[in-house]
Amino acid sequence: MREGTATLIRRADYVAPIFWIRTVDLCFDLDPAKTLVASKMRLERNAAVPHGPLRLHGEELNLLRVLIDGESVSFRQEGHELIIDNVPDADFTLEIRNTCAPEKNTALSGLYTSGGSFFTQCEAEGFRRITYFLDRPDVMAVYTVTLRADKARYPVLLSNGNLVETATLDNGRHLAKWHDPFPKPSYLFALVAGDLVAREQRIRTRGGKDHLLQVYVRQGDLEKTEHAMNSLIASVVWDEARFKLPLDLERFMVVGVSDFNMGAMENKGLNIFNTSALLASPATATDADFHRIESIVAHEYFHNWTGNRVTCRDWFQLSLKEGLTVFRDQEFSQDMAATPSARAVCRIEDVRALRARQFPEDAGAMAHSVRPDEYVEINNFYTATVYEKGSEVVRMYQTLVGRDGFAKGMALYFERHDGQAVTCDDFAQAIADANPGSALSTRLDAFKRWYSQAGTPRLRARGAYDAAAQTFTLTLKQTTPATPGQDRKLPQVIPVALGLLARDGQALPLMLQGEDGAAGATETERVLVLDQAEQSFVFVNVPSEPVPSLLRGFSAPVVLDDGLGDAELLVLLTHDSDAFNRWEASQRLALNRILGAVRTGQPLVLDAAYLEAMRAVLRHPELDPAFKALALQLPDEAYIAEQLDVVDPQAVHAAVEAAQTQLASALQADWAWAYDTHQVTAGYSPDPVQSGKRALVNLSLAMLVLNATRSGDGVWPGRAYQRFKDATNMTDRMGALSALVNAQAELADSALARFHAQFKGEALVIDKWFALQGRAAERDGKTFARVKQLMKHPDFTLKNPNRARSLIFSLAMFNPAAFHRADAAGYVFWADQVLALDAINPQVAGRLARVMDRWTALAEPYRSAAREAIARVAAKPDLSNDVREIVQRALALDPRPAAVEVAAPTEVATQS
Template structure:
């Protein structure tokens, strides 16, 4: 179907394939300019659907021949389809020979070259750029792959599964043959041919089986793979201990490549990683990098079962594998953190990402359900809604049935569906069936509305205390605002984890009316209607409610609490998430008052005293303190407003930071000195927390000193920058100088570039830091435009493009949203330039404008003109066209001016800022989360033989936490 200018694919139109492909034998004669691909497939008709012609997908291919059972056959080509009308009714062999040009494939989808090697990325629809195929996830086949290439240039030849054979050929060429015994869809196919070295480790799992783990990288990067290998081992151990899911191949391979659109990809047995998600050393990677690598390595490994062994029937079911696997990697990260405080920090960071990326998406032009109903380009739906919100939906399953019940549900899911392509409904049914009588099974149909309804529900909670009756009535009400294509929405199942505190902070026993006794001091209430009330009895005094503990549902909570109640929660709540939430809400209320009234922000003594108490608290974890003492993200603040003035938000935040830096100057100095790390570098929660707090303290001290023209702390920061023995401290000091616009920032940036000019991932940090630098008299925007012409900058490498362009447009609203519209013009230019090179990355950048409709004057009209400028381009990819069309479809009158600053004209009443002058961008939309091997037997020459680690001896309790 077509709607507007793009072809729409609808979930309701799904039909099973007319043919199944059972086996695939692929042969590659690899040449960068012209690779020959021969595909021999065994096909059979699907007797459950009506007859029809065979339609194969193919893009940017040169077709040479088509044979059925060894005989030439007539065919026709329509668009991106190869159609064969006369196909035997019986099983038959189809042979196709074609060529492709990896060197010219700048989209990085399909087979392409990077750094002199061959790599693939087939999710979602890249396999059709390699050869003609039924490129859809419900067609699962067993693959055998033969590769032939020049041995000196491409000594390592890898594909999925087990290595069957290697041999030398004539003319300096060699070959390798691989076989994957597990049926898989084409999106999980992978091939690598390059000059690589490997870190190897043999392990023995709890099941008593031996496996070879290999991490392949380019020469020179081998010492940066130890953390990735350790993370992979930990993932194997955890998945077997937590869910009884073993590694199922003789070997498991991971390969790093610098040109990659995603974070990583879970190809069966041969995971391909963006080097940014794989390589780490103390000298080149921060604590956050180490944590991210551990998480992504785990995510891709966990896909081996949740995505590979059981895959999705169609791309509308993408969250079946991605939401579930994000949940699993988040659980893994919390279990690896071990201590309750470190676990809470993990949860807080996950929720911060959800709110800053997914909540805006839910309220923007591209809002869609966790299971979308329609798309034009599937690449556009690798989104925070599918990933992060999908993970929250899975977490609610666990909340409703319990950890043990969830484990039973997972076991039943694999028992029913191993080796199949299934749906989100199949997963929901398995969890419910494994837990009969649970809160989930009673409400399954209502719960599944989380898959079909877009938007972020609003949960209102109000409490009423009856002193005479000693009762506390908690009334809950839910509303889900309209979103594109969905106006009237039904109530959803919202699990509300809660506790009640006395005014002096004591946890109160919880006994609902009708219950014979109290059931502890925390519990989960289930709201499944528009409104419902719960009456607690034997309550001796008016309590302070602690609601949505651990962020038990992805909703916006309005509990009506004032400062006094929030201060009780901040000081006493046993739930670390709600303790952090109280700190953020105290700051948010003050920031919003300033933004809405236009009055300069002035932090009051009560707030400053509370923040000082957090900073000085002897028992709170340093990592928690660092999170609680940060201002809410500017994008999150924008989400609280009907009309958004990015400059007003930024002004309020900078004023708050300056006052917090000044009022707590002595406390920041104490925190900096008291939390120094001694001994060797370890990216563990204890050291990482101390570094996080010292770097925050240093940034506040440098900010305060710069504003008062005191050179002491900037000088100390510069010295720390020079002397740092790890990248976390080095970047912390450099960031403190750059964000404060200190005089020493410029020489520090020059020194940093000179020191790390040979380290691509570190130079990415250098670009990103400048792209995200706090705006100051337009200097950040001017710097970014200048850096876009830097010899080290290129749009062709996704990491480099994201490091600068995305940092400005997506993560620096004050520098991007300019009254002269220059930021928007820049955005439009970069989207169009990227679309000609890499449509998938261009589509991600286009998402910046999803919330343009909420912008205040003069930004809104200028933003729309910039979007229209992109739309006017005749040749746009589906990736960009779908997004731009949906943005333009937004009603410009939808945003009421209720939150506009006093005296400001409404956006609809003001003339547009000419786009030709220079643009500005909208509230940052989320960068979608990153998506998620079996190698040759060549050992790495500079490694000793791999030792055997017997993980059977590992303590399961250490894994489960």
């Protein structure tokens, strides 16, 4: 959709459809150049809304025929709609024949080809690129699908549901017929046709039913599917045990494709995955890849109930399925981790991702609430706010009603809404109604502000100790910064999990003033509920001045200012029983020093107390290696930038680089001890114990190589190169290669060439090769120059989303020092690539455009140069809606008049 076709769609304008589609029979004659689609639908009027014409969505289609009850009917086409004015008042059958061109579909939305096979991606609005339809999530129908294709080229024919018929046809063709007994919206439709092989596993669930699980991939990738299959089995078992939600189809299929805009898609019974989220072997995938695959397989399977059986009424309710399902996959990952330490590591990593992606979103041009109020292009709202912040909202439900109470609420939700398209309000009401009298049910209206208010709340906490009365008064105050379109913010409901520690680390009792009973006299952790702008809580019988441990487990998605100094943070780092806050203390100690240097402009010099604290963490005999690796990593440069009102990316980078160099040097002997002590000698396994050791070993090696390179010592670079050559798994190999590349060691180029030669036939591994170079630590412009050169590499292409992301996104999104250049070359590069991608794949271009969300926070000369680049993109006359919406909102943050005319979207109501 290009200029002149954009409409501003508002949640307040929602109107139920004039027609329902009850059944759909689809027949595909598959051909890459011209696929024939025959659709036969049973429609009925919605008696609850006024009469009107039938309006069907369609894009990039060639219409051949329209029949109602077997007779030709007059119609008209306006824009991307097929309009039929005269339709029967009673139920009727609508038949449509059209063609589409899958091999020309570079947008990868709708029906397209990849590697000689057919695939679909219909969320959010891809089905209209297959055939004319009421392409909206509240229209749910039962589908029967017949696929016909050349048997030699496409021996595997798949669609949603259960296989009901196969047959051999004339001229070397064959057919497969599928029926899905569950009503679903069109965005959950899927088909796959190609020369694929499958890993199969039959299972019997707790309910005593037998099911067939299948993972389909191209020839040659079958040995990389074992982990995905094991993850799928674990997901089926977990969901039935935790939430009493069984697998509901005879079979469940997963298919991998290398050209895919997303990570994966939860089509009913036929999940389609980006191969990067499906394929893994020790030789080609890292520990992080194994963990990501387990999480994404679980996520898509869990959608079978939270998204498929109960779906969204409209796309504004996207977090109803995505936020809830992210929460479920996070809970699954923690349960799979098993040990308390491994569970804590999972939680820390989830919060790191939230802060890296969602907090900046809340502070930028595209800031929006978990349930947005309006959009131009729905693809732009598959965001960290909808997913990760939405998950934190669901987590707060569980915190407020308890784990058992949340399970009761989930049961009531499905009892009420199975088979329906509903809203976030329906979910909230079910959780509250299942837990009468809870902290949630008594504050439900206020709690739902998490769905309507954008921005990250700021939580200020201050404590006052009265030694004579032995009381500790904790005063909490909340504010939320203004965001585009929302200046006035109301108080949120914020659950604050906390403990109080004595200076020697002893946990203190938590009894509030006015409480009676013995519980508060012994419990050492509890949850306070802040629902006003400011509240004070008085704890009694506190024998000594405490150190508050607030927001344990990150109990709410807020920015905490607790006023604690180094002494208090060191108490938490040394003694806190909450692993998240222990990690947080390590990060705050580093952050305070880095920010101090950036704000004063003085060179960073790490003090002895901080270095000794980090040495104590590294040498601690009881801390888990995975936790140590996280605690000893410095805060991300982008996260540091979020703490600044005006950002000089090069100043931030200089401070971080100085801190890294000093940590590497001061703890050199300790890093060497950690490297030698935590080696894994057993056969490879991606389990938490082994992966934690490898994480600490690789961090230690990176520090040792960095220090050796700075000092001119060739021993550790040589050892890293040898480890790179001898590695028996990708985690060790990438760890050694990364250490060499980021230190810019002399052996780095040789190692990169060797790596490419060894894995040149493995597309996902070559993606890692590109990504490592795009993210490499910047010094003297070398990384930026390398990326520009790699754009010309024969293995690079913009047409494959994974490859484009591996290099361009690595530079622009994850390497601020290389991207934000004083000569503006990074911004020129960004604009060039956004425009080039927009002509090929608008969804991918839109993701890249988001890099400039916070351009107004940049210091000069970066700010003016960034604005010029954004304006250049906005001036392009034929931008997609995906990119246009983002750059217009970015320019709208600038109080100065725009230098170019940018057409505003037409503000008209729509039912889509």
